[in-house]
Amino acid sequence: MVKTMNNNYEAVSSLLFSHYPQLRCALEFKKPYELLVAARLSAQCTDRRVNLVCKELFAVYPDFPSLAQANLEDVERIIRPCGLYHVKAKDIIAASQYLKDRPLPRTLEGFLELPGVGRKIANLLMGELYNEPGVIVADTHCIRLSNRLGFCETKDPVKVEAALRKIVRPEESMQFCHGLVFHGRQCCKAQNPDCAHCFLTEYCREFQERREK
Helix, strand or coil: CCCCHHHHHHHHHHHHHHHCCCCCCCCCCCCHHHHHHHHHHCCCCCHHHHHHHHHHHHHHCCCHHHHHCCCHHHHHHHHHHHCCHHHHHHHHHHHHHHHCCCCCCCCHHHHHCCCCCCHHHHHHHHHHHHCCCCCCCCCHHHHHHHHHCCCCCCCCHHHHHHHHHCCCCHHHHHHHHHHHHHHHHHCCCCCCCCHHHCCCHHHCHHHHHHHHC
16 A cells, blocks of 8 residues: 555655765756756756757856857757757847846746746756755656656646645755656656666555556
8 A cells, every 4th residue: 555645755755865865956067057058958858968068058158148149050059969959049048148237036936037947947946056945846757756656646847846845845855856856867767667676666656556456
């Protein structure tokens, strides 16, 4: 029998933190500018590829003012391996033009005003840059594992975010989200999850339901 969601959270978070003691953002950055750009490029692209592309991009455009003046086709050429490069290039240039003479936003609402920034990116920026407690980064891994573990029954990112906020301790929300992402990549994949080597099967609703059938 699958345990209740709240009990699941306590056990799951403890196991994630013990198995992955050095959880952190997979996107490599040294300053806020780099994280904002990398986060926008990460849509439908692996973090590993984004990190490689960003090395070249930041070598040419090291800050908002330089990227604000960039030629669109030049940026598209560099970020093409990330996919969706037409719209991504427009977004990061537009965001850079907006921020080149302004301070970086310090609220979720402020980040949401930037071109190409949705709730997932805005929450990531609030958590990574300002250590804002209670932020939930509902990316594809977070959504998938939250459903499999029984924390929610929806693929709507906003609803997943709301469901996790009710059970995740605010001070460890970013660490927990990073844990879900890391475990999703390492073990609990979308296709052919490695349940045989998963340390969370006791608390996984999907695994338990399959076994009971």
